[in-house]
Amino acid sequence: MSFRIIPSRNINALRQLHPNRNRLAPCATLFTATLLTAKSLLEAPTSKLYPGHVPISPLQRGILAVGSAFTALANPLRGDMVAALGETTGGMFLERIRDQMLLDPEGRRILRERPVITSETMQLDKLRELPDGTFGREYVRFLDDQQVSPDTREPVHFVDSEELAYVMQRYRETHDFYHTLTGLPVTVDGEIALKWFEMVQTGLPMTMLSSFFGPLRLSHEERKRLFDIYVPWALENGSNSKLLMNVRWEEWFEKPVEQVQRELGVQPCPQV
Amino acid sequence: MSTRLLSHTTARARITLLANAKKHHNHRLVPALSCSRFLSTHATPDSSETEPYDVVIVGGGIAGSALACALASGKATGTQKIALIEAFDLSNHINWKPRADQYSNRVSSLTPKSVAFLKRIGVWSELDSSRIAACNGMQVWDGVSGARITFDAAHSNDRSTFLQQVFADAPQSPSSEQGSDQQSPLAWMTENLHVQYGLQKQMLAHKNRGVQLDIFEKTKVQGISANVSSSSPQESSSTDISEWPVITLDNGKKLQTRLLVGADGVNSPVRSFAKIESLGWDYSQFGLVATLEVDHSTSTALDQGKGVAWQRFLPTGPIAMLPLNNGYASLVWSTTPKIAQDLKKLPAQDFCALVNAAFHASPADLEYLCRNIGPDGQPQVDFQKEIEWRASVQELESHAVARQSKDAKPPKVTAVQENTRAPFPLRMRNSNSYVEDRVVLVGDAAHTVHPLAGQGLNQGLADVECLARVIEQSLLSGSDIGNIHSLTPYSSERFLPNLAMLGTVDKLSKLYNTDFGPVVWARSLGLTAVDNMGPIKTEIMRFAMGLEDVPSSAARR
Numbered sequence: 057m058s059f060r061i062i063p064s065r066n067i068n069a070l071r072q073l074h075p076n077r078n079r080l081a082p083c084a085t086l087f088t089a090t091l092l093t094a095k096s097l098l099e100a101p102t103s104k105l106y107p108g109h110v111p112i113s114p115l116q117r118g119i120l121a122v123g124s125a126f127t128a129l130a131n132p133l134r135g136d137m138v139a140a141l142g143e144t145t146g147g148m149f150l151e152r153i154r155d156q157m158l159l160d161p162e163g164r165r166i167l168r169e170r171p172v173i174t175s176e177t178m179q180l181d182k183l184r185e186l187p188d189g190t191f192g193r194e195y196v197r198f199l200d201d202q203q204v205s206p207d208t209r210e211p212v213h214f215v216d217s218e219e220l221a222y223v224m225q226r227y228r229e230t231h232d233f234y235h236t237l238t239g240l241p242v243t244v245d246g247e248i249a250l251k252w253f254e255m256v257q258t259g260l261p262m263t264m265l266s267s268f269f270g271p272l273r274l275s276h277e278e279r280k281r282l283f284d285i286y287v288p289w290a291l292e293n294g295s296n297s298k299l300l301m302n303v304r305w306e307e308w309f310e311k312p313v314e315q316v317q318r319e320l321g322v323q324p325c326p327q328v
Numbered sequence: 329m330s331t332r333l334l335s336h337t338t339a340r341a342r343i344t345l346l347a348n349a350k351k352h353h354n355h356r357l358v359p360a361l362s363c364s365r366f367l368s369t370h371a372t373p374d375s376s377e378t379e380p381y382d383v384v385i386v387g388g389g390i391a392g393s394a395l396a397c398a399l400a401s402g403k404a405t406g407t408q409k410i411a412l413i414e415a416f417d418l419s420n421h422i423n424w425k426p427r428a429d430q431y432s433n434r435v436s437s438l439t440p441k442s443v444a445f446l447k448r449i450g451v452w453s454e455l456d457s458s459r460i461a462a463c464n465g466m467q468v469w470d471g472v473s474g475a476r477i478t479f480d481a482a483h484s485n486d487r488s489t490f491l492q493q494v495f496a497d498a499p500q501s502p503s504s505e506q507g508s509d510q511q512s513p514l515a516w517m518t519e520n521l522h523v524q525y526g527l528q529k530q531m532l533a534h535k536n537r538g539v540q541l542d543i544f545e546k547t548k549v550q551g552i553s554a555n556v557s558s559s560s561p562q563e564s565s566s567t568d569i570s571e572w573p574v575i576t577l578d579n580g581k582k583l584q585t586r587l588l589v590g591a592d593g594v595n596s597p598v599r600s601f602a603k604i605e606s607l608g609w610d611y612s613q614f615g616l617v618a619t620l621e622v623d624h625s626t627s628t629a630l631d632q633g634k635g636v637a638w639q640r641f642l643p644t645g646p647i648a649m650l651p652l653n654n655g656y657a658s659l660v661w662s663t664t665p666k667i668a669q670d671l672k673k674l675p676a677q678d679f680c681a682l683v684n685a686a687f688h689a690s691p692a693d694l695e696y697l698c699r700n701i702g703p704d705g706q707p708q709v710d711f712q713k714e715i716e717w718r719a720s721v722q723e724l725e726s727h728a729v730a731r732q733s734k735d736a737k738p739p740k741v742t743a744v745q746e747n748t749r750a751p752f753p754l755r756m757r758n759s760n761s762y763v764e765d766r767v768v769l770v771g772d773a774a775h776t777v778h779p780l781a782g783q784g785l786n787q788g789l790a791d792v793e794c795l796a797r798v799i800e801q802s803l804l805s806g807s808d809i810g811n812i813h814s815l816t817p818y819s820s821e822r823f824l825p826n827l828a829m830l831g832t833v834d835k836l837s838k839l840y841n842t843d844f845g846p847v848v849w850a851r852s853l854g855l856t857a858v859d860n861m862g863p864i865k866t867e868i869m870r871f872a873m874g875l876e877d878v879p880s881s882a883a884r885r
Contacts, residue, residue: 105725148845155692158718161709164696168717219721 102216109221110213120144120214129269135210142262143214143224149260150220156299157223163302170222171306173206173229183309191316192309195236202242206232226301227258233305237317238293239324240286244270245278249286249325256294258301285326297321377582381411381542382809383799384575384585386549386598388414390520391771391788392591393527397449398796400534400541404803405796409540411583412531413575418545421524422532426459428654433617433748435650435658436523437463437515437637437782441874442789446526450533454526455518461651462513465629465636467736471691472643472843475852476735477859479869481514513635514873515782517650517658548578552588552601572810573601573766587799587810588767594757596773602764608757608776608830611837613645614668615754615779618659619745620649620683622738629736638738639780640687641840642694645754646780647686649738657739659683660779667698668751673705678712679749680741685715687738691843693718754778756834762791762823763815770795775826778837783829786874794821832871 100111112120121144128137157163171177180199183192199205209228215221231250238253240246248270255263271279298320308316317324383399385392396412399405438446446452469476535541553574575583590598599606627633639648645662652658661671661683671679686694693714700708757776762769771788795818802814809815839851858864 155690158690158692159696159699164714217725219725 105216105218106212106221108211108213109215109218111216112214117144117214125265129272138262138266139210139212139228140214141265142260143212145261145265146215146220146224149258150215150217150223153227153258153260153301154220154223157301160299160302162304163299166226166302166304167219167222171304172225173306175205175207178206178306186309189312189314190309191236191305191311191313194313195233195309198232198236204232223301227260230300230303230305233303234300236313237300237320237322239327245274245282245286248274248282249290252287252290253294256291257297257299289323289325293322293325377580378574378584379581380409380569380572381583381585382408383587383589384411384413384573384583385589385591386413386575387590387592387596387771387773388412388416388418388543388545389591389593389771390523390527390785391773391792392589393524393531394446394449394451394789395589395591395770395792395796396541396543397451397527397530397534398445398792399799400531400539401449402796402800405800406534406539408803408809409542411542411544411585413544413547413549413577413583415548416546418528418543421521421528424521424525426456426519426522428458430745431619431652431656431658431748432519432521433619433658433745433750434520435517435617435652436520436785437517437650438523438789439515439786439872439874440512442786443516445789445793446523449530451523451526451530454529455522458653459518459522461517461653462635463515463517463637463651464513466514466639467629467636467738468639469641469735470840470848470852470855471640472848473852474735475855477855477865478736479514479865481512514869515637517637517652520785544577544579544581549575549592549597550578551576552598571766585810586766586808587815589795590767590769590773591771593772594755594776596769598767599759599769599773602767602769604759604761604764604767604769606757606759608755611645611662611754611756611778612664613662613754614665614751616659616661616663616668616671616749616751618661618679618750619652619748620657620659620680620741621743621745622649622655622657623740623742624655625739627737627739629738633736633739636736636738638687642686643691643841643843644695644698645837646840647683648780648782649683649687649741650782656745657741661686662754662778662780663698665751665753667701670698670701670705672749672751674701674707675705676744676746678707679744681711681715683741683744685711685718688722689715689718690722756830758827758830761819763812763819765812766810768795768815768818774822775830777830778833780837781829781833781872783833783872787826787829790825790874791818791822794818 097115098113100113102111104111120140124137124140124144127134128141131137154167157167180196183196186193188194206229209225212221212224212228215224234240234250234253235242238250240250240253248266251263251266251270254260255267271282274282300320303320311319383405385395392412392414396410399408399410443452464481466479467476468479531541531543535543553576554571569584572584572586573588575585575588577583588598588601590596590602592598596606624632624634627636629636633651635651637648637650639646642663644664644667647661647663648659650658650660661668663671671682674682682694682697685697689697697707697709697711697714702708755776756778759769759774762774770791772784774791775787777784777787798815798818798821799809801817802809802811807814839847842848858868
């Protein structure tokens with residue numbers, strides 16, 4: 057065997073050959089690592105990535121997540137807080153949605169072309185001329201009834217990735233299509249039911265928080281209706297249907313709602 | 329026949345002399361034993377076709393050939409009558425004429441321990457140094473999280489006094505690196521065919537200097553039986569010859585042997601003959617090997633990534649690129665059986681694009697691309713375009729990251745050598761026992777391992793090194809080399825280390841065969857921690873380099 061242990065004096069001799077050998081090197085490394093960790097808590101990990109991006113440090117992120125969660129629970133109408141909660145907690149769940157999109161030809165096309173949904177790109181006037189019962193006509197009817205517009209969505213601020221910020225944006229922008237698709241009303245329990253549906257679909261923590269804590273604010277009757285009718289429907293349809301993030305809604309407007317539902321594997325929600 | 333028997337006698341006599349000269353403690357036993365054995369050999373009446381041997385090695389692969397060389401080069405074992413049986417034509421190996429622009433797809437990494445052994449049996453000096461690539465660094469990372477561990481021959485010496493001790497006279501690369509003994513590589517990459525060539529050359533050299541080494545090539549083993557016709561009365565009185573295994577060859581010859589060595593691979597017939605069970609499982613994975621051409625100027629590693637082995641763990645299995653010389657590299661891509669078959673059919677250009685993507689792109693992208701290989705092997709989407717788009721997205725993100733990661737990039741693959749893409753199934757096996765009376769297993773016949781750590785061949789060589797030593801010792805002490813008690817030291821020395829390696833590699837493979845969030849998080853934390861803990865990293869390196877038992881073997885010698 058050609059390996060052999062050198063007597064210790066030889067090791068010392070070898071050490072002298074390396075004057076720069078520093079016995080304290082491991083300690084110094086540890087110290088630097090601790091410093092780096094402390095520093096990285098207070099430092100935003102990225103520079104500004106996209107218009108509207110607000111780079112924040114992990115510490116700020118933590119505070120914002122907790123703060124927005126409580127504010128949103130106290131007042132669910134604070135859309136900015138709900139949005140902040142979704143963005144600060146989204147991280148790896150957004151990555152998962154992005155990966156699912158990357159696995160699907162339609163999802164890839166959306167990520168590549170990055171369509172945005174505004175009243176301009178949707179050409180709402182044209183949609184109003186579509187026959188009754190088509191997806192586009194019912195979508196615009198929903199917008200008109202609720203007196204909302206696709207332009208009122210909160211822009212993304214706190215997602216530290218340009219592509220994931222788009223995923224978040226797209227998720228938000230397509231929300232109204234879900235109402236059209238499922239027929240869920242814009243009532244508190246309807247929205248919570250939709251959050252259950254989205255939770256099964258996306259696994260985003262914000263949808264979970266809304267699903268579990270949202271019902272606390274409901275009346276007894278509403279809660280009973282939610283858990284007896286809406287939640288079972290949401291769980292079943294959310295898991296059976298195609299991933300709705302991979303749907304290019306803009307191209308489905310001319311189809312009747314029933315056909316869209318059939319093709320995506322969604323049953324209309326039970327009417328109450 | 330008679331001359332053979334004569335030489336057999338002289339061989340015995342020489343051993344006796346040797347043993348006496350060495351003043352071994354039980355030297356008085358030796359003459360008596362060898363005498364009785366000789367008589368019994370002599371007494372076999374109808375052995376006109378049955379030729380007696382001391383050692384018959386079934387399987388002329390690297391393990392079998394290395395054992396033949398090791399035995400032939402030993403002082404006592406070199407006097408034994410040895411046979412090597414190989415089903416294929418070994419002349420391919422001796423006539424091996426490598427071209428500088430072609431590499432065989434089957435490449436192995438040889439650890440310092442294996443190289444030291446090959447040097448000792450005279451094989452290393454037969455090899456062509458221009459066909460051996462020193463591996464000075466390893467980059468291993470998690471394809472899901474990006475967590476990375478780097479091994480560096482130069483740094484390892486800085487960090488660990490132990491490695492300095494070891495490398496003070498560790499084997500040197502024959503290609504004489506400019507670095508002194510401080511820069512001893514982590515491993516050496518070379519083609520299996522090259523090692524086979526060296527072994528074959530050395531075997532012939534041994535033959536020429538008079539070692540009784542009979543090589544039966546292009547010969548298959550038809551059957552192995554424990555007993556010849558034990559009807560003859562005088563045999564029952566003789567001690568053990570009738571119990572020696574008889575190997576029937578397809579050319580009609582019969583060999584009777586004191587010790588039968590199974591070096592005949594995963595589905596070892598010798599193991600079946602000895603009724604040794606082998607446990608383990610098939611991974612639902614195939615490995616795809618190929619010879620690649622790479623462009624070193626595209627690598628961001630030190631010295632343009634020359635001599636660096638790259639391995640990325642993907643949820644479908646690890647992909648590894650091992651350095652060869654002249655801008656070539658060897659690929660081992662473990663993946664699902666379907667993808668492995670698809671990759672083989674893919675047009676060369678798309679294949680290269682996909683290999684490059686496999687070292688950079690996200691697992692989701694890879695899954696999408698692999699799904700889009702048509703049944704005819706043609707890509708159903710534009711691979712180049714898809715990969716470029718994703719790379720540009722990744723590029724955009726990485727620019728804005730404040731603490732930019734300095735992860736070294738592997739060199740770009742520019743071409744794949746024709747007809748080198750070959751898939752093979754991956755499995756894990758370990759024999760319940762490596763020895764039985766008159767039978768011993770080495771190499772893949774004894775154990776088979778997942779290739780992710782590049783340890784299979786090195787384990788086999790360690791087996792051979794140990795077995796040759798054990799046989800030598802039992803010859804010197806005058807015991808019967810085929811007796812199970814003489815073989816037990818081999819088994820007890822090799823079984824646990826092999827099992828430990830098998831278990832470690834198996835667990836690693838399972839740990840990385842998922843993209844489940846918490847598991848990814850935990851393993852990434854662990855990997856990063858180990859990467860920052862010098863001493864632990866050194867221990868891992870020593871384990872992988874086959875140096876884990878240095879103190880004991882140093883003490884032995």
